[in-house]
Amino acid sequence: MINSGREETELPGEEVKESGSHSFSIWTAVISFVTGVLVSFVTIILTYGLKYFFDPPERRxxxxxxxxxxxxxxxxxxxxxxxxxxxxxxxxxxxxxxxxxxxxxxxxxxxxxxxxxxxxxxxxxxxxxxxxxxxxxxxxxxxxxxxxxxxxxxxxxxxxxxxxxxxxxxxxxxxxxxxxxxxxxxxxxxxxxxxxxxxxxxxxxxxxxxLSESNLFFDKTIVEMQGEDLFLLLVIIVCTPTFLLLYAGLLVLFFFRRPARAFLRLSRELEEYLQRRKLRDD
Structure with a gap:
């Protein structure tokens, strides 16, 4: 029996394109999530600081x-x-x-x-x-x-x-x-x-x-800080550079992953070429 209909064929490029689109969606979601976390963290810090600036605690x-x-x-x-x-x-x-x-x-x-x-x-x-x-x-x-x-x-x-x-x-x-x-x-x-x-x-x-007569958080020295103020300072010192480095790393991977892949592929091809030439010379 002769099948007169045309069979649908899947081109190799379509699979690569679909895989690349799926990878792009994952990276976009990761970047969006990290951006949201970083913005929330900065917002909390600014809110806490503005609270002390505009509504300082009672002076005693x-x-x-x-x-x-x-x-x-x-x-x-x-x-x-x-x-x-x-x-x-x-x-x-x-x-x-x-x-x-x-x-x-x-x-x-x-x-x-x-x-x-x-x-x-x-x-x-x-x-x-x-x-x-x-x-x-x-x-x-x-x-x-x-x-x-x-x-x-x-x-x-x-x-x-x-x-x-x-x-x-x-x-x-x-x-x-x-x-x-x-x-x-x-x-x-x-x-x-x-x-x-x-x-x-x-x-x-x-x-x-x-040491100081001010009750504002940003005017205090480390010696004066206790409890919540000292904990907030430690969170700012530890978390801020960590989030910035993580965010910068994700941006680098997101925007430069294709050039990086091309560079790795070129390096492998160059290595294979040198090996073939060495075998031919031998």
Missing amino acids: ILIVTETQTKNLLNIEQKVHDQIITSYALRNTPSETIKSYFRYSATIRNDGDVGVEKLKVVVQSNGSDVILVKSPSITTVPPDIRQGITLQQNRTVVEVSKDEWEVSLLNRHESITFAYIGYSTKEINNASFKLIARKKDWEVIREGVET
């Missing part, structure tokens, strides 16, 4: 300023040889005071919100200098002195230590504690210190170098 900063005198009972040696002076406590006149100091410390709320139940501790260096635990307390503005509650911790037994709790300091308000310290020993220079403690609040002493 207390500024402490301290002033103190040297021993106010010290007089020049020439005068000391000619004049005898003595000071004593009214309750214990037998004890002579040989050192007398004045110390004051101011706490200023430099944050954006008020601070409540602020713990304040004032102490001198060791038990040689005794604090008079009835300080002069002033505020700025002055009228808030009547509107806040100051509670002294009466259970403190150390003679060189005093503790207070301030009920409220709103932004830009300040409170000053002025103390008198004395000793029965001759001390030229005493050391006093005010310690203010509040959860999530930063205390900065004026005159002492600090």
Whole structure:
């Protein structure tokens, strides 16, 4: 039986063309996926940075300023040889005071919100200098002195230590504690210190170098970064170059795969030609 119909024949080029089209579709999908991931990653980073720039977290900063005198009972040696002076406590006149100091410390709320139940501790260096635990307390503005509650911790037994709790300091308000310290020993220079403690609040002493006063992510140093900020920095450092290198590699493979194949084919043909020529010469 003679088949008069024409049989369909598949040309070799069509199979190659179909295979190339299929490979092109895969590469296009891969490039699109990686591009989407990279764009999403950059968008997340920009969103996080813009959030800190336009909506920074609340500033919670207390500024402490301290002033103190040297021993106010010290007089020049020439005068000391000619004049005898003595000071004593009214309750214990037998004890002579040989050192007398004045110390004051101011706490200023430099944050954006008020601070409540602020713990304040004032102490001198060791038990040689005794604090008079009835300080002069002033505020700025002055009228808030009547509107806040100051509670002294009466259970403190150390003679060189005093503790207070301030009920409220709103932004830009300040409170000053002025103390008198004395000793029965001759001390030229005493050391006093005010310690203010509040959860999530930063205390900065004026005159002492600090790392940074900014809460913005991009203004922080690596030393200051903690928790989420440090994790984000590590993600940016590790992932950004990785994504860029991967993306660049895929682009190179996508656009230069045909020249690469041609170069490899040419290299094989050249190698075969050299082998045939060597065999012919032999």
